[in-house]
Amino acid sequence: MSVGVVVFPGSNCDRDVRWASEGCLGIPTRYLWHEERDLSGLDAVVLPGGFSYGDYLRCGAIARFAPVLESLVEFAGNGGRVLGICNGFQVLTELGLLPGALTRNRNLHFICEDAPLEIASGRTPWMQGRQAGERLTLPIAHGEGRYQCTDDTLKQLQDDDAIAFRYVDNPNGSVADIAGITNASGNVLGLMPHPERACDATTGGIDGRPLIQALLA
Amino acid sequence: MTVPRYQARVLVNLRPSVLDPAGEATRSAASRLGVDGVGKLRIGKAVELELEAPDEQEARRRLELLSDRLLANPVIENWTLELQQA
Numbered sequence: 001m002s003v004g005v006v007v008f009p010g011s012n013c014d015r016d017v018r019w020a021s022e023g024c025l026g027i028p029t030r031y032l033w034h035e036e037r038d039l040s041g042l043d044a045v046v047l048p049g050g051f052s053y054g055d056y057l058r059c060g061a062i063a064r065f066a067p068v069l070e071s072l073v074e075f076a077g078n079g080g081r082v083l084g085i086c087n088g089f090q091v092l093t094e095l096g097l098l099p100g101a102l103t104r105n106r107n108l109h110f111i112c113e114d115a116p117l118e119i120a121s122g123r124t125p126w127m128q129g130r131q132a133g134e135r136l137t138l139p140i141a142h143g144e145g146r147y148q149c150t151d152d153t154l155k156q157l158q159d160d161d162a163i164a165f166r167y168v169d170n171p172n173g174s175v176a177d178i179a180g181i182t183n184a185s186g187n188v189l190g191l192m193p194h195p196e197r198a199c200d201a202t203t204g205g206i207d208g209r210p211l212i213q214a215l216l217a
Numbered sequence: 218m219t220v221p222r223y224q225a226r227v228l229v230n231l232r233p234s235v236l237d238p239a240g241e242a243t244r245s246a247a248s249r250l251g252v253d254g255v256g257k258l259r260i261g262k263a264v265e266l267e268l269e270a271p272d273e274q275e276a277r278r279r280l281e282l283l284s285d286r287l288l289a290n291p292v293i294e295n296w297t298l299e300l301q302q303a
Binding site for chain 1: 293
């Protein structure tokens with residue numbers, strides 16, 4: 001049972017994720033360089049935060065063509081668990097594994113603060129049995145986290161019960177206060193907040209632990 | 218026989234329904250500069266490129282693929298293509 005963390009040129013939360021999974025929770029974790037294609041032996045893959053390929057063109061637009069992501073599409077199609085955090089969420093939308101897009105924050109600021117969140121759906125295993133309506137607090141740190149989608153896509157997300165997290169106090173202008181979504185089958189989760197930064201009690205609390213634990217649950 | 222060369226410019230703009238906070242900030246800076254009367258202001262991108270292709274139809278086909286799949290994100294952006302033989 002182990003987890004892979006993709007490392008793109010420009011990723012900067014890859015080590016934080018590994019500290020959370022392996023250092024705090026004892027989950028065997030290995031890095032996946034963006035040119036790798038071999039995901040054998042992995043139960044879950046994390047796309048970490050950062051600025052993949054400098055975020056040139058659009059956030060996640062170049063990363064989408066990384067060799068490792070060809071394997072990831074197949075991995076996700078076979079039901080493998082995929083967690084995209086911040087830039088990882090942006091990559092998942094560019095890749096088409098999740099609908100919608102993430103755009104410049106409404107107030108143009110890079111926002112770095114703790115964000116109270118509401119669990120919008122307890123449907124998927126990511127929530128570890130927690131119920132819709134329960135709250136947790138995770139750090140956010142992004143300049144382009146304003147979730148956008150068409151009305152049809154929003155309706156589809158609602159029909160699929162695929163909105164995973166909402167902001168209690170929407171910081172960036174996201175449609176419907178969306179902070180994170182899953183795909184219809186629930187094995188792929190993307191969110192702007194950083195659960196890996198809330199796994200060590202000495203630095204930032206432990207509200208993020210269930211999401212990291214859920215990689216292997 | 219030389220392969221024809223084309224010059225293209227792809228203009229990428231946010232869809233009208235998508236808020237453009239950077240455009241709004243620029244518009245308010247315009248009034249601080251003392252330039253009055255600036256109405257709507259939206260910021261996009263211009264991508265200029267050169268392409269070799271057997272004919273214009275094929276050049277257009279490749280550029281449309283490129284624009285749809287890489288240069289623009291159709292969820293939030295529209296694009297237009299200007300093409301001429303070099």
